[in-house]
Amino acid sequence: MAVDLTFLGAVGTVTGSKYLLDTGDRRILIDCGLFQGFKQLRRRNWAPLPVDLKSIDAVLLTHAHVDHSGYLPALVRDGYSGPIYATPPTCELCDVLLHDSGHLMEREAEQANRYGYSKHKPAVPLYTEEDAELALEHFRAQKFEEDLRLGDGLRVRFLPAGHILGASMIEVYTPQAKILLSGDLGRPGSATMVDPTPVKQADYLVVESTYGNRLHDKADAEERIAEIVNKVAQRGGTVLIPSFAVGRSQMLLYHISRLKKEGRIPDLPVYLDSPMAIDASELFWKYRKDHRLTEEESRETCQVATYVRSPEESKRLDENIVPKIIVSASGMATGGRILHHLKRYLPDRRNFVLFAGFQAGGTRGRALVTGAQKIKIHGSYHAVRADVDNLDMLSAHADADEILGWLKNFEAPPRMTFITHGEPEASDALRLRIEEELGWECTVPEFRDGYDLV
Template sequence: MNVHIRFLGGAGTVTGSKYLVEHEGQSLLVDCGLFQGYKQLRLRNRDPLPVLPSDIGAVLLTHAHLDHSGYLPLLAKEGFHGKVWATPATRDLARILLPDSGHIQEEDANFANRKGFSKHSPALPLYTEGDALNCLKLIRTVRMGEAFEPLRGWTARYSGAGHILGAASLLLEVGGQRILFSGDLGRPDDSLMLAPDPPPAADAVVIESTYGDREHPEEDVLAELAPALQRVAARGGTAVVPVFAVGRAQALLHAIAGLKASGDLPSALPVFLDSPMSIHTTGLFARHLGEHRLNAAECQAMERVATMTRSAEESKAIARQHGPKVILSASGMATGGRVLHHLAQHLGDHRNMVLLTGYQSPGTRGATLAGGSGKLRIHGQDIAIRAEIVQLASASAHADASQLMDWLRALPAPPRRVFVTHGDMDASDTLRHRIETELGWPALVPEHGSGHAIPPAPLRVTPPGERSLPPSEAGSVAASD
């Protein structure tokens, strides 16, 4: 019986990653992410999966970002009771991110009910903080490079992917097939995270394509960040920086600490980290020395450079502080969290700045800001945008197109098929085209909900000028919706 992959998320979009692998009546999920961004994507979170959660034998997380792990509380709430496998750092981050996600959803639902701007009466959270705490009991940890058996007869192994703490690529062996899931790949020159490990040999590869059609600039984040913060400080304004609580917040803190140490920013410039989730995550770096580039002293400097505001009262007090300041607050695409209140307070003043620090998924408020809109809807109100909007091109924690290709080229042998996922359609299809034309490997961008068998025999794209093989020699791929 063939091994099948069903793409229940992360297909044609940079969100909601869920890959259902099935073989001989058993199945597991690789990643269990929330859909974010456009409303029609977010509505998928409330649609039932095409498989009963109780029939899924295990979940294997590549990393803790919510677009890869945030559906887990709902999966468990609806009947999943298997083990969730993750690296130790991913487990530690999930303990922060998932309860916080549930808490924010409860807060947002309560706020919508109080203000009456929801179309639903009452507005209900997708899951609660309690649901998230319950699902954490299912997590089991395994270290990078150690083989484990998520289901009887199935073998898996994690390898480092860079990107964020604990992030991994996953090699899954079942039914005589080796399937490699890239997870989100980091940059080899990242300021915080180690370079991704070289990939192992595989029959099929599922590769992310967030930046599949783009290259990162040669300029580093310090060279971009310094003039932007100097500019807003000189005019006495506030820089509101929506940050991803895991990874981006720490990269920015590390960069600001370096700029202050070098004299490129005034040492007295107030910096606030206004995100309990980001604060807790920052503390994990000292507990996971050796899994990133920072030493103990640099971890301490990263924590000392900002005032950590944990309570709602401390958060509100930031607005009462006069003069220039920098506010780092989640979420990174301005989809929720405390950053919305800071944006509502500061968007209307031309002295201020909004500093976008990474990829902004279409349909998010961050994408609206990046697109040059004159207004932003927050909590049912349209806020005029007069602040300067700056998007850092060098702060991404994702590999760019050439770095993704380099990772694929490092495979010991050509795979039989490459599935290009976790990207907007333009990015995914551009990367697919490069894989086929530059490497000569069969590649496709799967549709949401589609199912594909792992090819039983070698299959390759014929390079220009080379004779095509007949179907009996080239092999075939089975697919079903």
């Protein structure tokens, strides 16, 4: 019996994760994410998948981030009718993220039509909040490290990957081979998340390479945050932090709460302006036993900020001239409330826009951290006079050395290692390191490449 693996996303890019595993008797889709960044990537979201959706038997989800889960509403709307398996925290986070994603798509289409800045007449959303609701009915919670049997000798296990709450790597056992998909690997020694599970054996490995050609800044994150907040407070400005709603926002609030508690920054008001991040923070508290923090640290993390839920409250933040810290989604400034704050705060030299992790090519975040002097938002350009920086050390992805460290747990090389979820230079740099340092056979797949595994 042949086992085929086809790469339908997250190759040549860090977005759009979709891997189709075909055992002959079963078709399994691992992850179902949105493409983000460059326009030529985003256009792939509108193209039908090159597979009969009714032929897919199950979807396995590594974690909740939309570059891994965000296409699910379109998948179900277009004909997929089977189960979607994920860990319990991932199921609950997707309830938050997918509703929000559909809502944002509807709102952005509405605004594009109202203000006429879309080339499409009329602009329509990729999917709606109602589509997201229908997709969520297909979710099935699967606990970490428990066997899930999918029939015809196919068995699956979810293992903790660190990265964000509920994130997993996935082991797929077929009668012929064991296939391991890393998902997004977290970092060893994270302030908030558990270490990625060490794995000793797999016949085939799919490993991410987001930071495959880089090492994280070893500087102390709290010292850097304190330096920025103190400087901006003295000049009467606002620190605006575009942040990923799930994982990164909670990590930032943890560091800010510690800095305030220790008196290392002034007692500025802190606002969490993202309904999605607020809901994720409440889940962070609910699943506090799944991360490193004590109950007291979890409570302080969730209480340090004022939660801003309504659009009216969000608008009032931009009218308030008092120095403050605003944490708002999205983390790459691709959509959401952060865009309105950027229009308000970027043109003022007193302010500081502080990113907190990887910025994909083609996003506003990448443009800003690489020195853009003006940025396009809602069809108009806005001057960049505020300071801009990126807290690279807060990334939730393992860097090149940390990936190699995790791979060294293997007692024997996989038959083949597929390097994915990275921009081309990052994936190829990791391929070279694995080949030279570990002596493993590796390949970097291209979009829609398929491989016969056994």
